[in-house]
Amino acid sequence: MIPMLRQIIRAGIVTEAPPAADEALRLTGQRLSAAMLRQLGRALVIRHIDAGSCNGCELEIHALNNPYYNLEAIGIKFAASPRHADLLLVTGPVAKNMEVAVKRAYDATPAPKLVVAVGDCGCTGGVFGESYASCGRVSNVIPVDVAVPGCPPTPLQLMQGILTAIAPAAAK
Amino acid sequence: MQFLNQSVELHPLANHAMPAWAATVGAREMHAFCAAARAAGRRLVALWGSDRRDRDKQHGYALHVALDLAEGLVCLTQPLSTAKPEFLDLSSVFPAANRMQRAVRDMVGASPMADDKRPWLRHDNWPENYFPLRSDTPDAVFKTKNEEYAFIRVEGDGVHEIPVGPIHAGIIEPGHFRFSVVGETVLRLEQRLGWKHKGIERRFVGLSLAGGAKLAGRVSGDSTVAYAWAYSQAVEAITATAPPPRALSLRALLLERERIGNHLGDLGYLGNDAALAFGLMQFMRLKEDWVRLNGELFGHRLMMDRVVPGGVGTDLDARGSRRILAQCDDLEREVQALKRIYDDHAGLQDRFLTTGRVTAELAELLGVIGLAGRASGQRWDLRCLHPCAPYAKLAPKISVHESGDVAARVLVRFAEIAESLRLIRNIVNAMPQGETRIEIGGELPGSPGAFACGWIEGWRGDVLVALESDSRGAIRRCHCHDPSWQNWPALEHAVIGNIVPDFPLINKSFNLSYAGQDL
Structure with missing residues (x-):
């Protein structure tokens, strides 16, 4: 126990400030009312779905929980079931074999079911495109609120996308 | 050239980075050569199919088998009849061939003469007679059907099934695991993969x-x-x-950095899966430091698109070299401290030791390779056995453990981090001058x-x-x-007799790729 405590003290707190929301990532308008967003605060629960990625995006999503980005510290955590989730974080082009699973997970998510599509593949189909085996971009299969491009997007870009999904719509 | 006392005449493949040989063989020769390789303690590297009807009307398909022999890589091609493309089942020689052969049927329409007729990559979301890798197969989109897969049932008093996936309860890739259990004990695990199949091989064409x-x-x-x-x-x-020597050294630098980055993440998650969140946080901090320097020096945290045909699309200056060397020193110190904590942690070791064992005999039988193989006494490491430049000069030390449990896979990771740090220092200190890329x-x-x-x-x-x-x-x-083709079946064996709650730990200790095998 003593060596662990020493290590914790030596490492210190490395957490950095979260990025600001970026309105440019939004595909649709903010569907949530200001009152609802106030209610939600940033106490957001995410269900991650890998719909067919190369697993590069997953590495960066994992990084969101490391001490530098420390997503849980700002009230955002990952859940094991879509039934517990406010937001689906979907990576990959949607593989044909995953289409049903993705739709079922979406159906199981309680409204208002925010969806953030992750990576160039999630946004456009990426290098895999559409084919007999790939449905392409996530929005071809379920409605998407925010799309975060990048191959893969960095943890900061991912955080920005997630925060955009729960940010009040910017005044135009 | 002949190997293994077989009559197959092999010709060397020109300009290869490692010794490589090829031959065209008949059905019986293919089977005999594979059996001889197996008897000599050698292994299957890969098995795939192709369509060559434009070249040979009668034998319009081909089965390809790559083997790792003492002399190098051996690629055998067996032409298959256009009218009835079938080949002898090789899964009796190399059990890992089972899924690869089923994938050949799904993709090319050439079938193994085997009892297991179930598809592998095809989930009935494209028709049975749509073969994506045949040259005359048109692009098409089909209605999603999602088959019922014929899992093998375990019957008896108190046996029940736990279906898991395809979407897993974490930030993980999709796959389906069907556990047959009595109480908490796993009697059998059957995997169903292929969910991420997105047509990569057809995309290449x-x-x-x-x-x-x-x-x-x-x-x-x-x-x-x-x-x-x-x-x-x-x-x-x-x-x-011939890529310039500096490019080859830079490639080795990136590869060893990729190895360390992944090992760091795995060591963290292995601690976490045994309820030591401390380990996850500490190792993820180290991994983040590591990939941030990748981003700063090479322009991409995961180093994607940095290795390109002809060389590398990045370079390293004196300041970058100093930073890498300094980071190696820091990481070595930190990992040693964390290893002491892991080693001394009774609760953690209790979860690691004897959990998810793959004995050396079983690993040899199944053809387990890579990191998981080395943790089960299988001495396969290309960097040592068939080193391409610059590995011959670097002389990497292979890390092997015999016990084949989660603890062994943890120890191999620790040992490989230490060895890769040594390699990185040697690479950086002896970086050749010159070009980094040629046309x-x-x-x-x-x-x-x-x-x-x-x-x-x-x-x-x-x-x-x-x-x-x-x-x-x-x-x-x-x-x-992907090496995961060989190692996924070993995971099915590793969990037998373990309790269901240890599965995530065992699975993580292998950390196999779904994307790599689903293609």
Whole structure:
């Protein structure tokens, strides 16, 4: 126990400030009312779905929980079931074999079911495109609120996308 | 040249980064050669199919088998009848061939003469007679059906099934695991993979040799350097391009950094899966430091698209070298401290030791390779056995443990981090001067169907890329083989007799790629 405590003290707190929301990532308008967003605060629960990625995006999503980005510290955590989730974080082009699973997970998510599509593949189909085996971009299969491009997007870009999904719509 | 006392006449493949040989064989020769390789303690590297009806009307399909022999890589091609493309079942020789053979049927429509008729990559979301890798198969989109897969049922008093997936309860890739359990004890696990199949091999067809690198680097994102390097080796062999020595050293630097980055993440998650969140936080901090320096020095945190045919798309200056060396010193100190904590942690060791065992005998039988193989006494490491430049000079030390449990897979990771740190220091200190990239041969050998392989020991195991160009110099066929093909079946055995709650720990200790095997 003593060596662990020493290590914790030596490492210190490395957490950095979260990025600001970026309105440019939004595909649709903010569907949530200001009152609802106030209610939600940033106490957001995410269900991650890998719909067919190369697993590069997953590495960066994992990084969101490391001490530098420390997503849980700002009230955002990952859940094991879509039934517990406010937001689906979907990576990959949607593989044909995953289409049903993705739709079922979406159906199981309680409204208002925010969806953030992750990576160039999630946004456009990426290098895999559409084919007999790939449905392409996530929005071809379920409605998407925010799309975060990048191959893969960095943890900061991912955080920005997630925060955009729960940010009040910017005044135009 | 003949090997294993077989009458098969092998010819050397030119311009390869490692010793490589090829031959065309008949059905019986193929089976006999594989059996001889198995008897000699050698192993199957990959198995795939191709369509060659444009070249041979009668024998319009082919089965390809790559083997690792003491002499190097051996690629055997068996032409198959156009009318009835069938081949002898090799899964009795190499059990790992089972799923690869089923994938050949799904993709090319050439069938193994085996009892297991179930599809593997096809989930009935495209028709049974739609073969994506046949050259006359048109692009098409079909209605999603999602088959009922015929899992093997375990029957008896108190046996019940736990279906898990395809979407798993974490930030993990999709796959389906069907557990048959009594109480908490796993009697049997059957995997159903292929969920991420997105048609990569068909996507390769027609891409330029240079353009294919980007796709190859996205077969399994956590091994992007290994794939990009293996792919580049194949392109360089076809185009007779010799990448400059500085490029090769930089590639090895990136590959060893990829190895350490993945090992750091795994060591963290292995602590976490045994309820030591401290381990996850500490190792994830180290991993973040590591990938941030990748981003700063090479322009990409995962180093995607940095290895390109002809060399590398990045360089290292004196300041970058100093930073890498300093980071190696820091990481070594930190990992040693954390290893002491892991070693001394009774609760953690209690979860690690004897959990998820794959004995050396079983590993040998199943052909377990890479990191998981080395933790079960299988001494396979390309960097040591068939070293490409610059590994011959670096002389890496293989890390082997015999016990085959989660603890052994943890120890191999610790040992490999230490060894890769040594390699990185040697690479940086002896970095050759000169170019980092040359143009790949513009004038291609005119022969239609130039064939070449790339073969690299990634962090998980050896990655093979088998590449065939067409007469215009575009890709005719590109097969990327992930070591996960061999190791997924071993996981089914590793969990037998363990309790269900230990499955995540055992699974993580293998950390196999779904994307890499689903293609």
